[in-house]
Amino acid sequence: xxxxxxxxxxxxxxxxxxxxxxxxxxxxxxxxxxxxxxxxxxxxxxxxxxxxxxxxxxxxxxxxxxxxxxxxxxxxxxxxxxxxxxxxxxxxxxxxxxxxxxxxxxxxxxxxxxxxxxxxxxxxxxxxxxxxxxxxxxxxxxxxxxxxxxxxxxxxxxxxxxxxxxxxxxxxxxxxxxxxxxxxxxxxxxxxxxxxxxxxxxxxxxxxxxxxxxxxxxxxxxxxxxxxxxxxxxxxxxxxxxxxxxxxxxxxxxxxxxxxxxxxxxxxxxxxxxxxxxxxxxxxxxxxxxxxxxxxxxxxxxxxxxxxxxxxxxxxxxxxxxxxxxxxxxxxxxxxxxxxxxxxxxxxx
Amino acid sequence: xxxxxxxxxxxxxxxxxxxxxxxxxxxxxxxxxxxxxxxxxxxxxxxxxxxxxxxxxxxxxxxxxxxxxxxxxxxxxxxxxxxxxxxxxxxxxxxxxxxxxxxxxxxxxxxxxxxxxxxxxxxxxxxxxxxxxxxxxxxxxxxxxxxxxxxxxxxxxxxxxxxxxxxxxxxxxxxxxxxxxxxxxxxxxxxxxxxxxxxxxxxxxxxxxxxxxxxxxxxxxxxxxxxxxxxxxxxxxxxxxxxxxxxxxxxxxxxxxxxxxxxxxxxxxxxxxxxxxxxxxxxxxxxxxxxxxxxxxxxxxxxxxxxxxxxxxxxxxxxxxxxxxxxxxxxxxxxxxxxxxxxxxxxxxxxxxxxxxxxxxxxxxxxxxxxxxxxxxxxxxxxxxxxxxxxxxx
Numbered sequence: 001x002x003x004x005x006x007x008x009x010x011x012x013x014x015x016x017x018x019x020x021x022x023x024x025x026x027x028x029x030x031x032x033x034x035x036x037x038x039x040x041x042x043x044x045x046x047x048x049x050x051x052x053x054x055x056x057x058x059x060x061x062x063x064x065x066x067x068x069x070x071x072x073x074x075x076x077x078x079x080x081x082x083x084x085x086x087x088x089x090x091x092x093x094x095x096x097x098x099x100x101x102x103x104x105x106x107x108x109x110x111x112x113x114x115x116x117x118x119x120x121x122x123x124x125x126x127x128x129x130x131x132x133x134x135x136x137x138x139x140x141x142x143x144x145x146x147x148x149x150x151x152x153x154x155x156x157x158x159x160x161x162x163x164x165x166x167x168x169x170x171x172x173x174x175x176x177x178x179x180x181x182x183x184x185x186x187x188x189x190x191x192x193x194x195x196x197x198x199x200x201x202x203x204x205x206x207x208x209x210x211x212x213x214x215x216x217x218x219x220x221x222x223x224x225x226x227x228x229x230x231x232x233x234x235x236x237x238x239x240x241x242x243x244x245x246x247x248x249x250x251x252x253x254x255x256x257x258x259x260x261x262x263x264x265x266x267x268x269x270x271x272x273x274x275x276x277x278x279x280x281x282x283x284x285x286x287x288x289x290x291x292x293x294x295x296x297x298x299x300x301x302x303x304x305x306x307x308x309x310x311x312x313x314x315x316x317x318x319x320x321x322x323x324x325x326x327x328x329x330x331x332x333x334x335x336x337x338x339x340x341x342x343x344x345x346x347x348x349x
Numbered sequence: 350x351x352x353x354x355x356x357x358x359x360x361x362x363x364x365x366x367x368x369x370x371x372x373x374x375x376x377x378x379x380x381x382x383x384x385x386x387x388x389x390x391x392x393x394x395x396x397x398x399x400x401x402x403x404x405x406x407x408x409x410x411x412x413x414x415x416x417x418x419x420x421x422x423x424x425x426x427x428x429x430x431x432x433x434x435x436x437x438x439x440x441x442x443x444x445x446x447x448x449x450x451x452x453x454x455x456x457x458x459x460x461x462x463x464x465x466x467x468x469x470x471x472x473x474x475x476x477x478x479x480x481x482x483x484x485x486x487x488x489x490x491x492x493x494x495x496x497x498x499x500x501x502x503x504x505x506x507x508x509x510x511x512x513x514x515x516x517x518x519x520x521x522x523x524x525x526x527x528x529x530x531x532x533x534x535x536x537x538x539x540x541x542x543x544x545x546x547x548x549x550x551x552x553x554x555x556x557x558x559x560x561x562x563x564x565x566x567x568x569x570x571x572x573x574x575x576x577x578x579x580x581x582x583x584x585x586x587x588x589x590x591x592x593x594x595x596x597x598x599x600x601x602x603x604x605x606x607x608x609x610x611x612x613x614x615x616x617x618x619x620x621x622x623x624x625x626x627x628x629x630x631x632x633x634x635x636x637x638x639x640x641x642x643x644x645x646x647x648x649x650x651x652x653x654x655x656x657x658x659x660x661x662x663x664x665x666x667x668x669x670x671x672x673x674x675x676x677x678x679x680x681x682x683x684x685x686x687x688x689x690x691x692x693x694x695x696x697x698x699x700x701x702x703x704x705x706x707x708x709x710x711x712x713x714x715x716x717x718x719x720x721x722x723x724x725x726x727x728x729x730x731x732x733x734x735x736x737x738x739x740x741x742x743x
Contacts, residue, residue, distance in 0.1 A: 052434035053407055053453045059425050061434045112424030112439075112469050234471025242427075242467060251432070338431030 050254050050344075057338040058251065063111035065249055070107050072123035074247040075256050078225045081130040081212070084137075095136045098129055102145040102172075102194070102207070109232050110243055110250055110340070118145055118194070118205040124248045125228040125273070126192070126209030133187040133213050142177040149202065152195035153211055154312070157182035164195045171196055187215040189269050189295035189314045191228075204233050204241075204275040210314075212269060215298065222265035222318065225258065229272045229280045229309070229331070229341065240276050243340045244331065250340020253329075257344035262324050268317040269295070272309035281308045282317070283332035284345075289319035306332050321347040393419040395468050398553075399476040400447070400685055403484045409452040411464065411476060415442045422469040428454045429462055441469070456481045485623060487682050495619055495677040502618060502637035503611045503673025508666045510645015517646075517653045523722065525653045530711050530723040532603070532647035534730015536700045539610055542738070543700070544568075546617060547693035553686045563687060567694025568701065571609060575602070575702040597661070599651040599706060604669040606703035607644045610696035611669065615676020616689045623681040643733055644669060651710070 051058030067073040084096035100120055107124065109115040120126025131137055141151050148171045152163035160168025161182045169178045194207035210226050231241030232250075243250045260266050268289070272280040283306040290300035291307055295316040307315060321327070330342035396417030403410040409428065415421050420441035426433055437450040456462060462478040485491045517528060547564035559566065579602060648669050649662070657665075680689065711723040 054455045057427075057431040058434050059432055110425050110467070112422065113467060113471055114469060115471055232471075234467065235473050236471075242465075242471070242473060335430045339427065340432065 051251075057340075057342075058254070059111050064255065065108040065111050067249075070123075070248075071105070072248060074249045074252040075258075077123065077125070077128075077247045078227075078258060080128060081224070081226075082127045083130050089136060093134060093136055094132065095138065096131050098127075098137075098139045099142070100127065100139055100151065101142040102149045104145050104147070107206075107248075109234075109245075109248070113234065115232055115234060116205075118147060118149070118202065118207050120151075120207060120209055124206040125226075125230065125271075126207070128210040128212065128226050128269075129192070130212040130214070131184045132218075133184050133216055135184040137180075137182055137184055139180040140177065141172060141180060143172045143174050146174055147202075148173050148196050149194045149207060150196055151180055151192050153180070153182070153192045154190040155182070155211065155213065156185045162195075163192075165197065184213045186296055187213045189271065189292075189316055191271050191273060191312065191314060193273060200238060200275050201236075203273060204231070204238075206230075208273040210269060210271050212295075219267065219298075220265060222267040223260060224267045224269070226269040226271070227282070229270070229274055229282065231274050231277065231336075231341075233276055238276060241274070241339070244274070244336040245340050246343065251342065253343025257326060257346035259346050259348065260321055262347050262349050263320050263322060266319050266321065268319070269314070270307070270309070270317055271314040272311060274311060277333075277336070279308055279310055279333065280336065280341075281306060281332045283330060284317075284319065285328040286323065286325075287319050287321055287327060289317040292316040292318070321345065323347060324349050393470060395419060395421045395470065395472050395474065397421055397423075397442070397466060397474045399464075400687070401683075402476070402478060404456060404478075404481055405484065407453065407455055409454050409456055409462070409464065409478070409481075411450045411452070412447060413442070413450060413466075414447045415444055418444060420444070420446075421474075423448075423450065423466045424469045425467045426450065426452055427465045427467065428452060428456075458482060485681060491681070492678060495622075495681055496674050498618060498622070499615050499671070499674025499677040502641060502677075503615060504667065504670035506637060506641030507607070507611075507645040507648065507670035508663075510642040510647070511649045511662060511666055513646050514649040514652060514662070517649065520653075525650065526711060527722055527726040528646070528650050529707055530719075530726025531730040531733070532650050533704055533707050533711065534727040534732075535643050535647055535734050536606070536704050536707075536730075537727070538731050538734035538738075539607075540697050540700050540704070542734075543610060543613055543693050543697040547613070547690045547697065550617075550686045550693065551690040558687050560690075563691045564694035564697065567691045567696075568698035571695040571698030572702045573698075575605065575699055576705075579702070579706065596651045596653070596655040597657055599710075600648055600657075600665055601668070602706055603651070603703050604648045604665045606696075606699040607648065607669040608672045609699035611641075611644075612672035612676040613689070613693035613696035615673035615678075616680035616692055617676075618673075619677035619680025619682070620686075620689060621680075622677070641670075643730075643737065651707075 050056070052061060082098065084098040087095045087097070089095050103119055103122055105117045105119050105122055106114045107117045107119075109117075109124075117124060129137075129139070139151060139153075143149050150163040150165070150169070150172055153161075158168070161180050162168060163180060165171045169180070172178055190211040190213065192209055192211045194202040196202050208228070208230065210228055212226075227246045229244075229246050231245065232243040233240065234242045245252070270282055274280045285305075288303050288305050291302050291304055292298075292300050293313075293315045295314070300318070307317070309315070324347045327345045327347065328342060329345060330337035394417045396415065397413045398416045399411050400414050401410075401412040403412075413423075420443050422441040423437065426435050431454075434453040435450050438448045442448050450466075452464070454462075458481060460481055462481055464476045464478065466474045466476070468474065485494075517525060520528075544564060547567075548561050551560040551563055582598065645666065648665055652662075676692070679692075711719050711726075
């Protein structure tokens, strides 16, 4: 607990130094201390307190987590798409390279509460890797954690690149570096996560992220954002979670509503990776959205305001907000909502 | 003369040297022990005991005490799976430290609640409120009610029991002996009753101040203190010694012992009322009247041969019964499980002391063993308490 924000780089540095010949992509080091600057869109925090008593659940009023010390900010994660380093292959295809590292971090997941997390690129959820179908993807993975990990992608790829123990690259031990390489298919909204046993713990500790494969023809222009639904089992008893959230910090978008423009198309990449609970859900107030399960078809399956997802399920929500004002979104499993999985959209004219 | 004074001086010096050596050794241990022994390898041990729960409309107030070895910081709180706003310290609570958390939560009358305190390390410390009821305000009406309750369960039954005195006087010496045996039986039952109740309460305290040991401490202290007082009083009354007890002296000791017991009993009643667990009403009053009337008989049992004034009898009754009022007030207003456990222990010790005093009078002659008649009385006393105890639903 005594470690400051610099601890993650120290740990990682130690792990890397301890394994001769390993180098870490400069990108990872530069990215780790994410600042809260550049939030022009989500801008200044809404200082009006919400909740308390009959007004609803809230953390202790006036208390917020230290995003700077955490090294990531949910308002920034919301629209943070990592397209990797792009280069052209001789056959004209696009090649994308990413540097991803695993590390152990103490993250303030609720004001005053430090959670000993295992992360991809020092954040929860991990980076949103985005590409187009047909691209060649190369993900260099360095395990800077004290525990063995893998990167297991949802998608179509050779068995050797599946990121599970005893197959292909298998388990990546601390200090090891490997490269997962496969073609981007099929287009849609996917995810990746660690697949080392005990699997529930590796996921619950924070090792997951979003993986988007855009269709060749693209999707209509929109204000795009990701929402990863997850939880924190702070007692590590494996029986449910004490905290529920989207994009890392419970209740965050209650204080800093997601800013959207009236009548503009908003596209939400919604992923559920919640451990220990069988289902999760997403409900939007005052508006309806087109839902594209897994994002693998360009036609929506339904127009709704509530969807249910099991672990690993995901889908794209497309919505235009006709009215200005604040609209809640939360799990319509209200227990999860009251334990942190709720937020606001703020529609401006 | 000279030798004796020098011996005394050297004893002082020796004592001083011993104390200084002890101090030096402890300081050295404090300095070296930390370096020579490793730190605990496990995670911090976080414990909080809720000592008091106060419910007012829209607010749940918990007084917590850190009963573990490490500091505890309450980061967030959720009630029935919903996070709540709360006021309270933002600093860690040190060992044996205490703090009050005011939770902003719209609780409803009669419903159960589970308060979960999430510490800075992610541990959840739970506190169950079995049934939420408005905590009584400490105003005049409340004190009046507690005084009335104490009077019903303490003073009135004891005075009723004392009214058996004329009947006891008519009965012969054997009958009085049996009656005293019945009294011992009653008191023995109260010892067991008070001990179990004290241990039960002590379990809820979290053990920061000794838990069950508090009951034993109270009992031992009360026993020794009352024995000392008894010896002192007896020594003044009969400088020549002898074991013949004046009837009134014994009655007074019995009244004090029962009074201390009723203090603990009142405490339990007041505390039960404060958390809404006490069914007030006729059943309770009648039950306690029957149960505690026997205590009144116990007080007057040694008085068959004497003729104390009505005022003295009334004083005895108040000594035995009135502490129930004080207990009820304390129990409802303070509602501290540790204090209650300690006071129940005091009641137990006081009653054991009374039993020790009565026991010799159960024998026909000073050198004989206790006869079957007296043993029958003992059994009768225990049974009476058991059966009348069933009437008290509290």
